Every structure is written in structure tokens, then in C-alpha cells.
Amino acid sequence: MKKIYPLLLLVLVINCKRADRLLLATTESEVREMVSFLASDNLKGRNTGTPEIDKAAKYIEENFKSYGIKPYFEGYLDEFEIDSLKGYNVVGVMEGQDPKLKKEYVILGAHYDHIGYGNKVAQDSIANGANDNASGTAAVLTLAKYFAETRNNKRSIIFVLFSAEEKGLLGSEHLAQKLKQENCNLYTMFNFEMIGVPLVGRDYDVFVTGYDKSNVAKQLNTYHGSKWVGVSEVAKKHNLFRASDNYPFYQEFNLPSHTLSSCDLTNYDFYHKVGDEAQRLDYNYMANIINKMAPVIASVCNTPVREIKLN
Numbered sequence: 075m076k077k078i079y080p081l082l083l084l085v086l087v088i089n090c091k092r093a094d095r096l097l098l099a100t101t102e103s104e105v106r107e108m109v110s111f112l113a114s115d116n117l118k119g120r121n122t123g124t125p126e127i128d129k130a131a132k133y134i135e136e137n138f139k140s141y142g143i144k145p146y147f148e149g150y151l152d153e154f155e156i157d158s159l160k161g162y163n164v165v166g167v168m169e170g171q172d173p174k175l176k177k178e179y180v181i182l183g184a185h186y187d188h189i190g191y192g193n194k195v196a197q198d199s200i201a202n203g204a205n206d207n208a209s210g211t212a213a214v215l216t217l218a219k220y221f222a223e224t225r226n227n228k229r230s231i232i233f234v235l236f237s238a239e240e241k242g243l244l245g246s247e248h249l250a251q252k253l254k255q256e257n258c259n260l261y262t263m264f265n266f267e268m269i270g271v272p273l274v275g276r277d278y279d280v281f282v283t284g285y286d287k288s289n290v291a292k293q294l295n296t297y298h299g300s301k302w303v304g305v306s307e308v309a310k311k312h313n314l315f316r317a318s319d320n321y322p323f324y325q326e327f328n329l330p331s332h333t334l335s336s337c338d339l340t341n342y343d344f345y346h347k348v349g350d351e352a353q354r355l356d357y358n359y360m361a362n363i364i365n366k367m368a369p370v371i372a373s374v375c376n377t378p379v380r381e382i383k384l385n
Contacts, residue, residue: 291305302363
């Protein structure tokens, strides 16, 4: 028996290491690859209604399929019209594992469009939109993969990548109204926006917009076991709560709907500029905060009662 003990110990160590890997939502190389594709010059800034953003939508759809994320509607593409243009949200769903709680939904979203190209600066005319918002798109995709692998969500999760955010939140407005009409039993909505660079001089990793509107920051920090979500006075000053895709869901459902971000425009000089390139982002930071988000969101999905509430 003594000869077997080292073998058993080796097996346990290997299994523990495998479990640790499975608990990670993403890696630095994975998020770098995603952002690099979405923010490449080939996609010409992903403006809504262009052939290039259609390539981005196809990329998102293929990732959903590879993870085993099912379409929420008949297909993944949720079409809406903008004057003579067509926009497409890409919407997938992971059914909850609890017979009762699966009837409730948590939405994880980010916009995948950007402002395209136009004004030339130093021979560059493409606003690649790496931080805004290929970074948030990568977060939603890797979280979708995480939950597809772990299946540790009692509530159902809708994963959505919005188009036409840059044209006035039109994609999220369309989907929020559509889900409201369908009587979607929504619990809460988290939107991921510009998470590609770390905040400077803060004692938290990300801030939440609309901090005072609900107890969301308190609950997320409780689930994490330490302070990783904080308040940005700059975000409050510029009312960023109304400036991203969380807001239409707050309007339609009157439920906690917030954006998580690490960029309040004080720590990144390339917002809506051609310099918002993939090589400027901190992928180790991105992977780190996504890996922190995953178990926290699992806690949101698994509480027996709704603990996140409006103030």
C-alpha cells in the first residue's frame, strides 16, 4: 500500500491543477486573440450597417456555437432597422440548472460596434475600437464559454452583443423593448464597457455606473470576498449610467442594470480616436478581472432569492 500513496498523491495534484484551470474563465492569450480580431484594420472600425461589422457578428455567432451556447431567438441574430440600415444584436442563452430559478434571467452584454473610419490622423483613418468595445465583447464571449463549461448557473443567462450603441443605444433599446413585450422575467443586467486598461490610483479593479441606484456594488463585493467594485466620481459627473447599453434595460424593466468598466476617460487617451488599437491594451489585467467576474456572476445566478435590489 505504501507504494501506491505517491501515485495517488500525484493523481490528486494533477486533478487539482486541472480543476484550477477549469475555474478560469479566460487567459491573457485568449482575450488578446479576440480583441486583435475585432479591432483589426480588416474590420474597419465595425460601424453598424457595414459588411465589416457583419464579419464581427459572424465571429461572435461562431464562438457561441463552438461553446454550445444556444440562440435565444430562432437564430442568433436579432435584426432591427436604422433608417435604411439594418443592425444585428447577437443573442445567445445558457439555460439555468435549477427547475425554478431557470425561469429568471441575468443578462450579460456589451456592444461590439464602433464608429468606423473617416478623419485621417498620421496616415491612420480607422477607429479600431479595441478598448471601446472589443474588450467588453471579449468579456462576454469568455464568460459564455465559462458558463457553458461549468454549467454552474441556476438562473438562465442571456449573452448579448449589441450593435448601434454608438448610434444612440439603438440595439439595446430594441432588445430591451422586445424582451419586455415578451414578459422576460429579468433579474438584473450587467454591461461590460472598456475594460482593457487598469484604473490608476484606485483601491478597486472596476467601477459600476449608477452606483447609488442599487446595492449592486455591495453585493458583488460580498460575493467576491473583498472590494473589487467601486464608484467613479468622474462617471457620476458625466452620467455614464445613461451612456451605455445598461440604460434601456433600466428604463424598460425598472431593475438593477449597470455597466462595469475600468475606464472613466481619465486613464486612456484614445476614446473614439484612431489610436484605440489592440496593442495598447493590458491583456493580463483584462484576463484577471474577467476571471474575478466569473465566480461573482455565478453567485448572482445562484442566490435562492433576489439579493440585488434598487435603492
